[in-house]
Structures are given as C-alpha cells and as structure tokens.
Amino acid sequence: MGCFCKCTSYFTALELSYCYDRYPIIMAIEQVSDLNHLIPNKLTLVFSVACAVLVAVGNALLRRYKYCQRCDEVPGPPAQFPLFGSATEFFLPPEKILPHVMELYKKYNKKSIIRIWIGPQPWFALGSAESVEVVLSSNKIIDKGPEYDYIHPWLATGLLTSTGSKWHQRRKLLTPTFHFKILEDFVHVFNEQSAILVERLHEKVGQDFDIFPFITLCTLDVICETAMGRHVNAQSQADSDYVKAVYKMSHIIQTRQTQPWLQPDWLFRLFPYGFEQKRCLSILHGFTDQVIRERKIEHKQRTGQQQQKVESPDREECMPKKTRLALLDLLIEASQDGKVLSDLDIREEVDTFMFEGHDTTAAAINWSLFLIGNHPEVQEKVIEELDRVFGSSDRPVTMADLSELKYLECCIKEALRLYPSVPFFSRLVTEDTTICGYDIPAGASIVVMSYVIHRDPTYFPDPERFQPERFFPENVRGRHPYAYVPFSAGPRNCIGQKFAMMEEKVILASVLRRFHVRALDKTTDLPVVTELILRPLDAIRVCLTRRTLLTD
Numbered sequence: 001m002g003c004f005c006k007c008t009s010y011f012t013a014l015e016l017s018y019c020y021d022r023y024p025i026i027m028a029i030e031q032v033s034d035l036n037h038l039i040p041n042k043l044t045l046v047f048s049v050a051c052a053v054l055v056a057v058g059n060a061l062l063r064r065y066k067y068c069q070r071c072d073e074v075p076g077p078p079a080q081f082p083l084f085g086s087a088t089e090f091f092l093p094p095e096k097i098l099p100h101v102m103e104l105y106k107k108y109n110k111k112s113i114i115r116i117w118i119g120p121q122p123w124f125a126l127g128s129a130e131s132v133e134v135v136l137s138s139n140k141i142i143d144k145g146p147e148y149d150y151i152h153p154w155l156a157t158g159l160l161t162s163t164g165s166k167w168h169q170r171r172k173l174l175t176p177t178f179h180f181k182i183l184e185d186f187v188h189v190f191n192e193q194s195a196i197l198v199e200r201l202h203e204k205v206g207q208d209f210d211i212f213p214f215i216t217l218c219t220l221d222v223i224c225e226t227a228m229g230r231h232v233n234a235q236s237q238a239d240s241d242y243v244k245a246v247y248k249m250s251h252i253i254q255t256r257q258t259q260p261w262l263q264p265d266w267l268f269r270l271f272p273y274g275f276e277q278k279r280c281l282s283i284l285h286g287f288t289d290q291v292i293r294e295r296k297i298e299h300k301q302r303t304g305q306q307q308q309k310v311e312s313p314d315r316e317e318c319m320p321k322k323t324r325l326a327l328l329d330l331l332i333e334a335s336q337d338g339k340v341l342s343d344l345d346i347r348e349e350v351d352t353f354m355f356e357g358h359d360t361t362a363a364a365i366n367w368s369l370f371l372i373g374n375h376p377e378v379q380e381k382v383i384e385e386l387d388r389v390f391g392s393s394d395r396p397v398t399m400a401d402l403s404e405l406k407y408l409e410c411c412i413k414e415a416l417r418l419y420p421s422v423p424f425f426s427r428l429v430t431e432d433t434t435i436c437g438y439d440i441p442a443g444a445s446i447v448v449m450s451y452v453i454h455r456d457p458t459y460f461p462d463p464e465r466f467q468p469e470r471f472f473p474e475n476v477r478g479r480h481p482y483a484y485v486p487f488s489a490g491p492r493n494c495i496g497q498k499f500a501m502m503e504e505k506v507i508l509a510s511v512l513r514r515f516h517v518r519a520l521d522k523t524t525d526l527p528v529v530t531e532l533i534l535r536p537l538d539a540i541r542v543c544l545t546r547r548t549l550l551t552d
C-alpha cells in the first residue's frame, strides 16, 4: 500500500488512468485506503460485537423471563434449582409420589390446574373435569409430549405415538378393526385363556399369594392371540424369550422416562440398558416380523380359497373351516398388498396393540379383584348376579351374558376410577391455549391426571370409598362427561376400550364363578406406584376359596 502511494505522485492524470485501467486491484486498494477512517479499529469491533451479543442475550432472557412469568401465573411449587425446576418435589420413594401430587393440588389450586417445572420445561397438570374437557375434546391438541419418545424404538410411530396427518389416517383405518362384530369373535379366546387361568388358580386355593403375575400372563396370552393370531403360552411358559423381552422392554421405557441421564440416545447406548434394549428389540421385532410373514401367506391362501368358493360353490364342503381372524389379519387386509400399509407399518400397529393391550387390562382386573376382595358385601352382589346368569352351569361366557353382567361392569368401572390403569397421560400444546382462565403458552406439556380427576368430591362424594353404585345409570346421568376418563376421551381416546371391558368381564366372571376372593391387605395399607401403569408397590396378596355352587 505504501509503495503504491509513493508512485502515484510521479504520474500524470493520463498515465494514472492508464495505470488504473491496467491495475484495477491497485485502484480498488486505493479507494479502500480512502475509506480507511470509516473502518472501526479492533476495540470498536469487539465492543460492537459484545453489544450485539448482549442485546441478543438480553432479549432472549427477557423473552424467557416473560414466558416464565406467564407460566408462573398458574399456581404450583416454585422451581428450586434451575437444572431441576420443581422436579425436586418428586425426589421421593415411588409410593409417596401420588399422595404428594394430591397434596400439591390441595396446597396450590382450587381450580385444579397446577404448574410444575421439570427442568426448563413447564408442565401443566390438569386435575378437574372442566380443565381436561378443553384438552381432550380438542381436535387440535392431539400431539404427544417428549416422554413418549422412549417408546419409539419399540413401537416406532404407531397409533399411540404418531401425530398429525399420520395419526388421523391410521385412526380412520384402524377404527373398524375394533368393531363390535369383530370383538365378538374374540370372546372364545377370552374364555379359553380364562380357563387356563382358573386351572392355575386351583393350585393356589387356600394359600396367601400374589395374584398379579397370574392375571398379567393371562392377558398377555389373550393379546398375543387376538392381535397376532399366535399362542405364546405365557401362562405355561413364562420364561419364553418373547415374554421376557416384553417385560424387559417395558421396564427400560419406564426407567428412561424417570432417569434424565438415560434420556439422550448417545448416552443411553453406553449404559447396559442400551445393550439390553438392542437385544430385546431384535427378539420383539423378529417375532412380529415372522408372524406377519406367516399370516400374509395364510391370508393369500384364504383369499384363494374364497375365490374358489365363489367360482365352484358345490365344492364348499371340501373347504377348510373358517379360521379365526386376528387384528393382524385385518391390518393385512387393509394394507392392500403394501399400497396402504407396508410391513413396517403393520408391525408398528401390532406392536402397539401388544404394548397397550395387556398390562393395562391386567392392572384393571387385578385392582377389581383387590377391591371386590376387600368388600364382602360387593362380592355378594357380584356372586348373586353371576348365579342368576349362569346358574350352576360351567359353560363359557357368551356375548349375551356380557350385557347381563351389569353389576360386575359397575365394579370394573369403579375400580378404574380409584385405580386407573393409566393414572396420567400427556399432550403437547402447539399453540397458545386458555384453560380455566389460565393462559397456557405453546410448547408446554399438558398432563391429564386421571388419578386426581377421579377423586373430585364434586362428582364423586366420599371419593376414596369403593361404591360400584356410582355407575348405575341414574347416578351417571347429569355427571360431567369428563369427570371420569380412564380410557381418555374425545378424538384420541383408547381405541381398545370395548375390547378391554369385554376381556375384563370374561376373566373376572370366570374367576369369581369358581372362587371366593379375600384380599389380604386393606386399601389404606397397599401403596401404589406409577410405572407405565398403576401397580401395587409389592403385590396384590389374596386368598382364594373354592365356591361350592359349581361342581368342578
């Protein structure tokens, strides 16, 4: 630069213009040097960048402050430490968590919506019929929160975990699969598996034992047969690889949801849990894939035979008997040879049924037995009804019987009120929403606390009391439609609700026709824990005696 300045003084204007034409770079440098005074020195530059960063950070902090202030307008426990928020409230033994949640509602809000900070994320826990109505009746608030992410490795994005248009399409496609007519075909599966359960329970008569695993294995057998058309014989072989993988995987999901250090995928993979999950997934997916392959071949053979039947109806008697269809067969039918659903799509739905459809039902049956076993006067009424419907016959339960078992149905409903299998579930709000006068900002998680909602004395006076009469039609009339939501409600409710009620009735009727149940723990002495479902902390201890009415 210095050299260039020196030489310019020796040139005429003409020479200079020639020089500039020849050396455009030199000219540019000259012009820049003229602007030199405009270029900030290093200090100014650093100062300006620092100011810009400060303004940006200040802006972000201000926005965050306003966001937090907005969230804090909803009453709730204060955030103790920035890293944990108010999550420290729940650093308690598992059996103390639900009683503590009930205390929080008493302490913070009569309107039953409380705010909890889980780290930097606000959660709004809804504990009243009025507040959940806004969420559950909405066609917009259907997205699931981040805690469902840990289910994805197993279920991918099946009906339970999918969002947006995928969920809408799948829901439409799968709804007919749970039609009453189709469920009717499953009653014999419920009966067959109940018969095996009853056999196993006979061996326990007179002993004090935990009934929970007996019921759970029975419902696992039911769901395998109805969802996939396959026997896993869980009741006779509880140590099968598939059965063990189902339990291990549920345990891993539950552990990840509650232990923040297992949440980032890269970190999780380094823990033994990560390796264990990989092993379980290969068993679970391998099994479902194999069943899908086999059922597709069977489906092809069946449709071929039906075609033949149409073409030559007189050969009908040579045809094999009607095969029992499973939910999977209906998915294969709906898949239209992969045009509508690929094999992977089918797998995620079948796995979803396996996940959602057995533990939930098992918990509900167990809690019903526990409560009936604690209330002899209720058990008497159930037995009266069973005797009226079945007499001394040992015959299987029919579809017609199910609609007769009205008092038993009230017991099941009341048990689901006090012990909802899914004690809470969540949604993500994608736009600002007003709930009970509070402004809930987009991006927040909403938790529907069915366990709390079901204990609202406005709708259920003396809420801790087990009183099946609450579900007599005359007592239900006029009750807020969202005061009782064990199967969720609205467009994203449980698709398996009717299936579950039928299964519960058949299994409970089968057990109570043969045995008298005595629960060995009082309701007040049995702590509950919320894992993926609501479980007893230890066991549901009962003692069975044979009923004399039936001849075995």
Ligand code: HEM
Binding pocket: 159, 160, 161, 171, 352, 353, 356, 357, 358, 360, 361, 364, 420, 421, 422, 425, 426, 485, 486, 487, 488, 491, 492, 493, 494, 495, 496, 497, 499, 500
């Ligand atoms: C007593 C038994 C059951 C209870 C208490 C129950 C409860 C629930 C609840 C509360 C939800 C909403 C969960 C959420 O939004 O995160 C749900 C969803 C679901 N349930 Fe059930 N369930 C039961 C049995 C079943 C059975 C037997 C099946 C299938 C065979 C099933 C399949 C599903 C599916 C696929 C969904 C997702 C629906 C969707 O998002 O569109 N459930 N269930």
